[in-house]
Amino acid sequence: MPGPGSVSFRRPVPVVWWQHQRCDDAERTSLRTSSLQLSNTEPNKGEHVSQGLKFVIRAGGVGTRLWPYSRQARPKQFHAMAGDRTMLQEAVGRILPIAGMDDIFVSTGTAQAHLVRQQLPQLRDDHLIVEPALRNTGPAVALECALLAARWPGCTIASLGSDHYIGKPDEFCGLLEAASAACEEHPEYLYTIGVKPVRPETGYGYIRKGQVMCRATGLAGLGGETPVYEVTEFTEKPDEATAVGYANSGEYLWNTNMFVWRADTVMDLFATHEPDIHERALRIGAASGEARALTEVIEREYPQMKAIAVDNAIIEPAPHVATLEGELNWGDIGSWAALADVLAADKDGNLLKGNVVTIDSGNVTVYGGSDEKVVALVGVDDLVVVDTPDALLVCRKQDAQRVREVLDRLQDGDQSRFA
Numbered sequence: 001m002p003g004p005g006s007v008s009f010r011r012p013v014p015v016v017w018w019q020h021q022r023c024d025d026a027e028r029t030s031l032r033t034s035s036l037q038l039s040n041t042e043p044n045k046g047e048h049v050s051q052g053l054k055f056v057i058r059a060g061g062v063g064t065r066l067w068p069y070s071r072q073a074r075p076k077q078f079h080a081m082a083g084d085r086t087m088l089q090e091a092v093g094r095i096l097p098i099a100g101m102d103d104i105f106v107s108t109g110t111a112q113a114h115l116v117r118q119q120l121p122q123l124r125d126d127h128l129i130v131e132p133a134l135r136n137t138g139p140a141v142a143l144e145c146a147l148l149a150a151r152w153p154g155c156t157i158a159s160l161g162s163d164h165y166i167g168k169p170d171e172f173c174g175l176l177e178a179a180s181a182a183c184e185e186h187p188e189y190l191y192t193i194g195v196k197p198v199r200p201e202t203g204y205g206y207i208r209k210g211q212v213m214c215r216a217t218g219l220a221g222l223g224g225e226t227p228v229y230e231v232t233e234f235t236e237k238p239d240e241a242t243a244v245g246y247a248n249s250g251e252y253l254w255n256t257n258m259f260v261w262r263a264d265t266v267m268d269l270f271a272t273h274e275p276d277i278h279e280r281a282l283r284i285g286a287a288s289g290e291a292r293a294l295t296e297v298i299e300r301e302y303p304q305m306k307a308i309a310v311d312n313a314i315i316e317p318a319p320h321v322a323t324l325e326g327e328l329n330w331g332d333i334g335s336w337a338a339l340a341d342v343l344a345a346d347k348d349g350n351l352l353k354g355n356v357v358t359i360d361s362g363n364v365t366v367y368g369g370s371d372e373k374v375v376a377l378v379g380v381d382d383l384v385v386v387d388t389p390d391a392l393l394v395c396r397k398q399d400a401q402r403v404r405e406v407l408d409r410l411q412d413g414d415q416s417r418f419a
């Protein structure tokens with residue numbers, strides 16, 4: 001039983017403005033045996049479906065540091081970076097134990113909308129949120145909150161990335177449900193998912209946790225109550241010495257940029273800190289009852305929004321932010337070096353995907369090759385090699401973060417078709 005200061009996940013009856021039919025057991029089983037099914041994970045037949053929680057998978061990024069695999073026309077989230085399913089499909093598949101397809105939304109850019117429809121044919125047409133311009137995560141979050149609040153006033157949203165690796169999806173689902181339970185009791189808070197560092201990492205932002213504000217439980221279960229901590233500090237990517245201190249302190253968590261929050265709480269924060277974004281988002285929400293009018297308003301208002309990250313827009317200035325800590329075997333697949341978090345290395349420390357042969361080579365990352373072509377490395381170390389039909393990348397591992405400079409060069413010249 002929950003103790004003092006504890007909250008438990010409950011399943012409120014959702015307010016549905018547009019009538020539609022929830023998928024039945026047969027349809028859910030079909031979803032889980034399709035390309036969405038996670039490897040080595042057996043979903044629990046939907047008995048823990050979180051009916052009061054909406055899920056938005058953010059799939060609008062470009063992934064410039066994973067060029068040439070990730071391109072403007074087909075960004076990284078639409079590729080299978082670490083398995084047979086694309087990262088977008090994995091992002092949806094891992095939440096199916098607690099989510100019906102009626103509760104799942106995907107946001108993406110105009111140029112990628114067709115990829116979402118191809119890879120997620122089960123997604124409802126009106127659950128695809130299309131952003132007509134790249135405006136960063138601040139406007140993207142304002143858009144999703146305005147649209148969902150218009151349909152389900154007072155709804156709670158799990159706003160999740162599409163480019164993450166999560167090796168413990170059951171624990172992840174439990175954290176989301178626990179955060180939803182805490183949000184129901186303390187709706188003025190924004191809730192972040194933090195990950196206990198397993199090493200000093202200079203490529204991630206950090207969250208400093210403070211006192212426990214409450215304890216929460218979710219239906220998926222984590223073997224007991226989950227402490228919910230006040231957040232006392234957000235820090236940007238640290239230098240190596242600072243990262244060592246963070247990892248050893250026990251006070252800092254990796255910031256996954258995955259959130260649970262009330263849509264109206266988020267909109268109130270935009271009204272306070274970014275009023276122009278708030279006003280434009282409200283106009284979009286007011287038009288959400290008719291598809292053609294909605295498209296026209298989004299295309300008019302969204303490109304005029306200030307380009308700003310949601311962290312800078314509302315999270316860092318927010319008076320009430322909390323975090324839930326997980327050991328999720330998590331990785332943000334943001335660069336070629338980050339694949340070490342999600343791929344198993346061979347005896348020489350090589351990370352290989354595709355038709356690849358290595359001889360006397362160590363600590364190399366190779367993506368490429370096919371049934372018609374082999375990629376071979378002989379006597380080299382510490383390299384990243386990525387081979388695609390129209391582009392080849394070779395760089396030192398220590399320079400993997402500089403790949404975006406290639407894109408800048410391509411876009412400035414007459415080779416933009418390769419960007």
